[in-house]
Amino acid sequence: MMELVCPAGTPAALRAAVDAGAHTVYCGFADETNARNFPGLNFSREELAEGVAYAHARGAKVLVAINTFPRAGDQVLWHRAVRDAADLGADAVILADLGLIAHAAEAHPGLRLHLSVQAAAANPDAINFYAEAFGIRRVVLPRVLSVEEITAINREIDVETEVFVFGGLCVMAEGRCSLSSYATGLSPNMNGVCSPASHVAYADVAGNHEARLGDFLIHRTPKGMPVPYPTLCKGCFTSPDGKGDSQTGHIFEDPVSLDATRLIPALQKAGVSALKIEGRQRSRAYVAQVVRAFRAAVEAADQGAPMPEGLLARLTEGQAATTGAYAKTWR
Amino acid sequence: MTQRPTLPPLLMRLPPPPLARPALGLALTAFLRRIAAKKPAILSRLGPYAQARFLLDVSDAPFLLLMQPEARRLTAHARHAPEPGHDAAIRGGLAAFLAMLHGAEDGDALFFSGELQIGGDTSAVLALRNALDDAELDLTEELAGLSGRPLDRWLRRGSALVARKSGLILSRQEVMP
Numbered sequence: 001m002m003e004l005v006c007p008a009g010t011p012a013a014l015r016a017a018v019d020a021g022a023h024t025v026y027c028g029f030a031d032e033t034n035a036r037n038f039p040g041l042n043f044s045r046e047e048l049a050e051g052v053a054y055a056h057a058r059g060a061k062v063l064v065a066i067n068t069f070p071r072a073g074d075q076v077l078w079h080r081a082v083r084d085a086a087d088l089g090a091d092a093v094i095l096a097d098l099g100l101i102a103h104a105a106e107a108h109p110g111l112r113l114h115l116s117v118q119a120a121a122a123n124p125d126a127i128n129f130y131a132e133a134f135g136i137r138r139v140v141l142p143r144v145l146s147v148e149e150i151t152a153i154n155r156e157i158d159v160e161t162e163v164f165v166f167g168g169l170c171v172m173a174e175g176r177c178s179l180s181s182y183a184t185g186l187s188p189n190m191n192g193v194c195s196p197a198s199h200v201a202y203a204d205v206a207g208n209h210e211a212r213l214g215d216f217l218i219h220r221t222p223k224g225m226p227v228p229y230p231t232l233c234k235g236c237f238t239s240p241d242g243k244g245d246s247q248t249g250h251i252f253e254d255p256v257s258l259d260a261t262r263l264i265p266a267l268q269k270a271g272v273s274a275l276k277i278e279g280r281q282r283s284r285a286y287v288a289q290v291v292r293a294f295r296a297a298v299e300a301a302d303q304g305a306p307m308p309e310g311l312l313a314r315l316t317e318g319q320a321a322t323t324g325a326y327a328k329t330w331r
Numbered sequence: 332m333t334q335r336p337t338l339p340p341l342l343m344r345l346p347p348p349p350l351a352r353p354a355l356g357l358a359l360t361a362f363l364r365r366i367a368a369k370k371p372a373i374l375s376r377l378g379p380y381a382q383a384r385f386l387l388d389v390s391d392a393p394f395l396l397l398m399q400p401e402a403r404r405l406t407a408h409a410r411h412a413p414e415p416g417h418d419a420a421i422r423g424g425l426a427a428f429l430a431m432l433h434g435a436e437d438g439d440a441l442f443f444s445g446e447l448q449i450g451g452d453t454s455a456v457l458a459l460r461n462a463l464d465d466a467e468l469d470l471t472e473e474l475a476g477l478s479g480r481p482l483d484r485w486l487r488r489g490s491a492l493v494a495r496k497s498g499l500i501l502s503r504q505e506v507m508p
Contacts (some may be wrong), residue, residue: 011467012465286439
């Protein structure tokens with residue numbers, strides 16, 4: 001059966017994930033070493049120790065995401081995070097930065113290393129380099145590949161692959177995107193926050209909901225309609241249409257979430273080892289519902305049964321879902 | 332949007348007795364202090380946002396609530412008066428608030444669907460949502476604990492009955508393995 005890797009932003013969410021059937025839970029420390037550095041979220045060292053004990057007692061694994069890029073001169077914060085994750089019994093750490101990966105491989109040779117999606121390793125050459133140079137055991141593939149491309153990559157590498165199947169959809173070269181930095185000065189890569197809440201403002205203006213990120217109006221929706229979070233790459237923009245007029249639309253991506261439930265059998269056939277659910281910033285209610293649904297789906301896939309569909313639409317951003325690049329159709 | 336139970340409209344129209352709001356404020360503050368003492372992680376998760384003033388506008392309740400976590404103060408304010416000063420606001424129906432607080436519904440999903448609206452400092456709202464979600468609160472149990480015996484048993488039974496009749500989520504939702 002494919003491994004189900006589930007998000008935990010808080011100890012309560014970790015317990016909810018394990019109880020709902022997660023094979024593995026991933027989480028991060030409450031600082032800028034992980035790419036979900038949101039207010040009120042993440043784990044202290046003590047909480048991680050308790051979480052690891054809770055998961056291990058129930059046969060589940062815990063992965064610690066330390067997947068931002070250390071600032072020059074401040075590496076000690078990231079080195080300490082790797083050391084503490086190892087000491088506290090994490091089953092693996094999820095890393096993106098080459099220097100940090102080199103440090104972890106050298107200082108903690110017994111620690112299992114996973115390559116974060118933030119490393120944007122999207123071809124066999126890149127993945128094999130990480131495997132050969134640092135002993136990376138698993139790569140989390142960027143959300144820009146089709147199932148066929150994943151199949152082709154798996155034929156040319158020896159490490160496990162993990163792919164996202166549900167949740168927030170990043171359509172950029174992850175770890176390289178500067179849109180959030182451009183709008184707010186803060187990014188997921190360096191600060192652990194894409195479109196940080198500190199720069200988000202909602203207001204009701206003339207019968208509409210408006211969502212702004214920094215100085216930019218990202219969404220304007222009529223009252224009563226779904227209100228997406230103002231992520232720059234999923235914003236609605238007005239631009240010249242090339243004919244002297246203007247056009248308004250979602251230039252990069254619609255405000256939708258990934259739901260690749262129906263592609264699970266194809267991903268299994270493609271040689272994928274683990275399925276990842278995005279959403280460490282979401283509640284324990286979300287985690288419990290999504291994990292339970294996907295545990296049923298991977299068990300069904302394992303038995304060759306059809307995939308359930310549409311169970312989780314209400315939980316998705318914009319209340320709409322897509323299969324993303326896995327089965328991309330061009331507009 | 333999901334059709335949710337609401338409080339009877341009559342409650343909204345009844346003028347509050349003269350001392351109702353101060354008395355309610357005292358009771359709510361005592362309740363908040365009990366929760367803060369039992370769940371200190373709420374304040375540590377809030378971090379700097381513990382100093383924020385949160386306006387809770389439960390649209391089908393007769394009062395607005397103002398919560399000040401660091402001061403451990405929760406006060407009731409009349410709807411017809413100007414809103415009390417606040418740094419962040421969460422607005423929505425009682426059913427949505429209770430469902431989020433008790434882990435039956437995801438806060439983001441309630442927000443995406445428009446059942447809950449937020450205003451002011453988005454970071455503060457996020458910190459509060461995350462801190463309360465991790466606390467796994469059970470308002471029925473907290474009230475029962477505050478009441479003592481034998482009232483606690485009647486309160487639990489009454490709460491279960493009201494939950495059944497009204498559809499409101501009045502207790503923490505457990506994840507069954």
